[in-house]
Amino acid sequence: MAEMTINGKKCHMENGQTILQVARAAGIEIPTLCSDPRLKPGGSCRMCVVQIEGRDNLMPSCAFKAADGMVVETHSTKVLENRKSTIEKLMDKYNPSTASPDSKGDSRLLGYANEYNVPIPQIDLPEKLAIDNETFKLDLNKCIRCGICVKVTQDLQHCNAITFAAPASSPDFTFNFDDDACVRCGNCISACPVDALMTKKETPYKAEEITKVQATCQYCGVGCQVNYSVNKEGTIVQAEPVMDALNNGLLCVKGRFGYNYVQSEERLTTPLIRTNGKGVGIEPEWREASWDEALDLIKNKMVDIKDKYGPDAFGFLGSGKQTLEAQYMHQKFARTIIGTHNVDVSSRL
Amino acid sequence: MSNSIEDLETADVIFQIGGNAHAAHPIIGTFLEGAAKKGTKYIMADPRKVGSAKFADIHMQQNLGTDIALVNGMMNHIITNGWQNKEFLEKHTKDFDALWDVVKEYTPERASEITGVSAEKIKEAAELYAKAPAAAITWGMGIAQRANAVRTVWTLANLALLCGQIGRPGTGLNPLRGQNNVQGSGDMALNPGWLPGYQMFNEDYVEGLGGKRETATANREKFEKAWGVSLPSARGITQMEMSTAAGEGKVKCMYLSGSDPIAMAPNLNKSIVDYCNLELLVVQDLFMTESAKLADVILPASSNLEMWGTVTNTERRVQLVRPVIDPVGDSRPDYDITLDLIRRFGEEDYLTGENNKETAMNIMKEISLLTPQYAGVTYDRIERMDTRSQGVRWPIPKDAPEDSIGTRYLYSTGFAAGKVALKGQHHTTAQAEPPTEEYPVTLVTIRDLYHYDNGSMTTRSNTLMKLMPHGIFEINEETAKLYGLSDGDKAKVVSIRGEAKAIIRITDRIPTGQVYSDFHHADTLINAVTQDALDPLAKEPELKACAVKIVKIDGDSSSAKLAKDEVKEVELATV
Numbered sequence: 023m024a025e026m027t028i029n030g031k032k033c034h035m036e037n038g039q040t041i042l043q044v045a046r047a048a049g050i051e052i053p054t055l056c057s058d059p060r061l062k063p064g065g066s067c068r069m070c071v072v073q074i075e076g077r078d079n080l081m082p083s084c085a086f087k088a089a090d091g092m093v094v095e096t097h098s099t100k101v102l103e104n105r106k107s108t109i110e111k112l113m114d115k116y117n118p119s120t121a122s123p124d125s126k127g128d129s130r131l132l133g134y135a136n137e138y139n140v141p142i143p144q145i146d147l148p149e150k151l152a153i154d155n156e157t158f159k160l161d162l163n164k165c166i167r168c169g170i171c172v173k174v175t176q177d178l179q180h181c182n183a184i185t186f187a188a189p190a191s192s193p194d195f196t197f198n199f200d201d202d203a204c205v206r207c208g209n210c211i212s213a214c215p216v217d218a219l220m221t222k223k224e225t226p227y228k229a230e231e232i233t234k235v236q237a238t239c240q241y242c243g244v245g246c247q248v249n250y251s252v253n254k255e256g257t258i259v260q261a262e263p264v265m266d267a268l269n270n271g272l273l274c275v276k277g278r279f280g281y282n283y284v285q286s287e288e289r290l291t292t293p294l295i296r297t298n299g300k301g302v303g304i305e306p307e308w309r310e311a312s313w314d315e316a317l318d319l320i321k322n323k324m325v326d327i328k329d330k331y332g333p334d335a336f337g338f339l340g341s342g343k344q345t346l347e348a349q350y351m352h353q354k355f356a357r358t359i360i361g362t363h364n365v366d367v368s369s370r371l
Numbered sequence: 372m373s374n375s376i377e378d379l380e381t382a383d384v385i386f387q388i389g390g391n392a393h394a395a396h397p398i399i400g401t402f403l404e405g406a407a408k409k410g411t412k413y414i415m416a417d418p419r420k421v422g423s424a425k426f427a428d429i430h431m432q433q434n435l436g437t438d439i440a441l442v443n444g445m446m447n448h449i450i451t452n453g454w455q456n457k458e459f460l461e462k463h464t465k466d467f468d469a470l471w472d473v474v475k476e477y478t479p480e481r482a483s484e485i486t487g488v489s490a491e492k493i494k495e496a497a498e499l500y501a502k503a504p505a506a507a508i509t510w511g512m513g514i515a516q517r518a519n520a521v522r523t524v525w526t527l528a529n530l531a532l533l534c535g536q537i538g539r540p541g542t543g544l545n546p547l548r549g550q551n552n553v554q555g556s557g558d559m560a561l562n563p564g565w566l567p568g569y570q571m572f573n574e575d576y577v578e579g580l581g582g583k584r585e586t587a588t589a590n591r592e593k594f595e596k597a598w599g600v601s602l603p604s605a606r607g608i609t610q611m612e613m614s615t616a617a618g619e620g621k622v623k624c625m626y627l628s629g630s631d632p633i634a635m636a637p638n639l640n641k642s643i644v645d646y647c648n649l650e651l652l653v654v655q656d657l658f659m660t661e662s663a664k665l666a667d668v669i670l671p672a673s674s675n676l677e678m679w680g681t682v683t684n685t686e687r688r689v690q691l692v693r694p695v696i697d698p699v700g701d702s703r704p705d706y707d708i709t710l711d712l713i714r715r716f717g718e719e720d721y722l723t724g725e726n727n728k729e730t731a732m733n734i735m736k737e738i739s740l741l742t743p744q745y746a747g748v749t750y751d752r753i754e755r756m757d758t759r760s761q762g763v764r765w766p767i768p769k770d771a772p773e774d775s776i777g778t779r780y781l782y783s784t785g786f787a788a789g790k791v792a793l794k795g796q797h798h799t800t801a802q803a804e805p806p807t808e809e810y811p812v813t814l815v816t817i818r819d820l821y822h823y824d825n826g827s828m829t830t831r832s833n834t835l836m837k838l839m840p841h842g843i844f845e846i847n848e849e850t851a852k853l854y855g856l857s858d859g860d861k862a863k864v865v866s867i868r869g870e871a872k873a874i875i876r877i878t879d880r881i882p883t884g885q886v887y888s889d890f891h892h893a894d895t896l897i898n899a900v901t902q903d904a905l906d907p908l909a910k911e912p913e914l915k916a917c918a919v920k921i922v923k924i925d926g927d928s929s930s931a932k933l934a935k936d937e938v939k940e941v942e943l944a945t946v
């Protein structure tokens with residue numbers, strides 16, 4: 023079994039793994055900006071550098087392959103100093119302000135600056151937008167040119183909608199954006215490490231003020247895992263993909279932007295009892311009722327109908343959008359309380 | 372799915388027929404595209420140049436309703452060349468000769484005549500599929516919503532069995548489910564013909580399928596004992612039959628839980644008349660849906676983001692929903708409402724717990740006791756969070772360790788029934804309602820990427836409404852010319868049953884003489900137009916195709932992007 027030593031700890035490794043992968047598997051955190059576990063290693067930002075015994079130069083752990091017997095330090099003085107200067111250089115060109123209502127304020131670069139005691143200047147550059155549509159935007163004054171968004175569009179979403187329009191080092195650097203190719207899934211956005219790609223927020227929020235709850239997407243049968251962000255007022259303000267789940271950190275446009283219905287003004291909030299007759303073209307009229315009144319009315323009418331016409335005068339239709347528990351109880355009610363197998367699901371259609 | 376999502380990524384050949392994963396199952400769509408880039412051969416059979424078509428190695432644009440002929444053509448070529456998996460056929464199947472009797476008529480040339488796909492392409496696809504070390508078949512609603520759905524699925528099963536492409540990684544028969552818990556609705560027996568876990572209870576029916584009468588009796592008795600009631604042995608009726616029976620006054624009370632048959636079922640104008648005839652219509656939903664408008668009592672249900680519960684995805688993976696927020700208004704979880712009603716009927720309620728989570732867990736306990744597929748499925752198991760293995764895929768093998776994540780693919784050791792019969796299917800008239808002189812165009816209903824079902828959820832997202840604000844009729848340039856239409860025109864499609872309005876979009880993705888409409892927008896309500904011919908076996912309506920004419924609505928030819936409000940003005944089709 024191949025093994026290497028990281029910070030004095032023996033770590034199991036597989037051939038082909040990078041140092042970063044071995045460290046993460048062993049629970050050792052190394053800061054990164056330009057690498058994403060789902061993509062080819064970045065190797066450009068140098069946040070992840072480590073010291074390897076027997077080598078003079080620090081090496082980027084996201085790109086450097088682990089080897090049997092290798093001895094690595096991830097937080098030696100030399101490493102820490104190097105990282106600090108990396109952060110300083112990046113901060114030079116970075117707009118640290120989180121004043122924009124679309125900014126979540128969870129840039130990893132700002133987090134590392136705090137961690138490594140790099141002062142964050144109190145400036146607020148105007149936005150310089152390379153992408154700006156009804157759903158999201160890209161601020162060049164926050165972009166560290168890590169290239170992750172470009173790789174997401176090429177290797178995960180396959181939309182190829184975002185490309186570098188000039189080399190990352192060029193002073194007039196910008197992106198090309200192919201609007202027709204973009205389906206607004208937002209997968210590039212959730213991969214951006216520094217809040218340069220932002221969704222346009224209907225309800226602005228900052229990352230530190232929200233709680234996240236994981237649940238399954240309400241839409242198709244893929245069953246993507248979603249983290250829903252809820253603010254202090256109890257409003258869902260964002261849906262983001264769970265990275266370690268079957269959806270591999272991806273969502274489609276419905277899963278990402280389709281949650282508003284839950285707290286729509288148009289939700290039914292109380293039982294309603296009809297007050298007028300039914301017929302083609304007749305507008306329904308309602309009055310509000312308590313649960314007790316509504317359920318007793320249903321029960322009494324059901325008993326009458328069952329007495330008069332028997333159990334097969336009933337029909338039950340559940341749905342493919344309900345939980346297993348709801349579906350199970352619906353058919354159990356039909357079969358045990360009413361005594362009919364007239365049960366079906368509308369998603370047959 | 373017999374296999375899992377990762378099997379679609381690891382297959383050597385993917386055969387996707389009648390389903391646009393790119394729009395209907397977008398994340399699987401991206402996985403398929405990624406696999407194709409890495410070298411998986413991607414065979415697509417779809418009349419439209421749909422989303423992922425540019426990643427396909429072979430794209431067969433078959434005529435509508437000719438799937439069976441297409442696949443029979445592939446099987447003919449495979450058998451003629453002796454590429455079938457003889458060992459697998461011997462061990463796991465019977466009636467090969469009967470299959471050949473049917474399939475021998477469908478030479479690639481004959482299949483080509485019927486389908487409009489070149490014989491060369493059919494042969495190429497057949498060879499790729501048959502010779503692949505591992506090939507997976509996947510399909511979507513394009514198959515499930517046809518009048519011959521069940522026969523088409525049998526035909527696909529024949530192909531998989533013929534080549535032994537099942538029971539191994541990267542193979543299998545993999546339907547993609549439209550809603551997040553359609554899989555569960557079958558598992559939980561929202562079905563007139565079986566009890567939870569597909570346990571059939573009618574002796575004659577089971578015998579007709581080649582099973583034993585005692586099995587049906589035993590299944591029924593098992594549930595009678597568990598539930599403390601006696602259960603009828605006659606099978607119930609399906610949704611479309613219920614609707615008709617309501618119209619005839621035979622069904623008097625319907626209870627719709629989360630379902631909107633008025634908007635979702637074909638021939639809406641007939642459904643409205645039928646449902647108005649009920650003495651009691653209870654609708655339990657989140658919104659004032661088209662069906663709710665006909666209700667006597669409406670019960671506000673909580674959404675899946677307001678409670679504990681589980682849903683089963685298309686690869687049989689049981690996952691959790693959690694209370695992200697408190698129930699909105701006085702709404703309550705569906706299962707709580709049902710339990711409350713049960714108490715009002717004077718029956719004992721032994722499932723309601725101290726809190727919402729406990730109630731949900733109690734119900735799951737009962738499910739896992741009575742449903743073999745869910746044996747061993749517990750919230751504890753599902754809640755363990757491992758990389759890419761959240762949730763568990765049923766079935767969990769007996770004596771599996773506590774950290775088992777269930778079963779990646781089914782049939783690894785063969786089939787429960789022993790040898791499976793190969794049931795050859797003939798191609799029949801392509802379309803239950805062929806075009807006529809008066810109704811010369813074929814309407815096909817589709818899903819679009821931005822919306823979902825009756826739209827009651829997605830049309831309340833500002834972002835999604837900006838992206839797709841109204842219903843769309845897609846036609847190609849030539850159809851547009853024929854009927855004097857241009858991009859952005861307001862138009863209506865009319866069938867003998869009714870009409871619906873939307874905005875014309877011109878595309879090169881579809882053949883001449885066809886119009887595609889989504890069914891998500893309440894302002895279009897395309898099901899006023901669609902027909903209700905049933906698949907004789909699955910009793911599914913022929914949603915996918917009917918004969919219509921397209922008529923331009925004058926004075927409204929301006930912008931393609933009408934504001935939402937403007938579109939909302941469009942009235943419901945009248946009866």
Ligand code: SF4
Binds near residue numbers: 174183204206208
């Ligand atoms: S939002 Fe999605 S489709 Fe658009 S560029 Fe980003 S990854 Fe591509």
Ligand code: SF4
Binds near residue numbers: 164
């Ligand atoms: S926008 Fe974000 S992900 Fe894209 S290059 Fe800039 S920093 Fe990286």
Ligand code: SF4
Binds near residue numbers: 242269396
């Ligand atoms: S995010 Fe999209 S692909 Fe994933 S489950 Fe939801 S609707 Fe399906």
Ligand code: FES
Binds near residue numbers: 068082
């Ligand atoms: S994360 Fe390794 S170089 Fe950027």
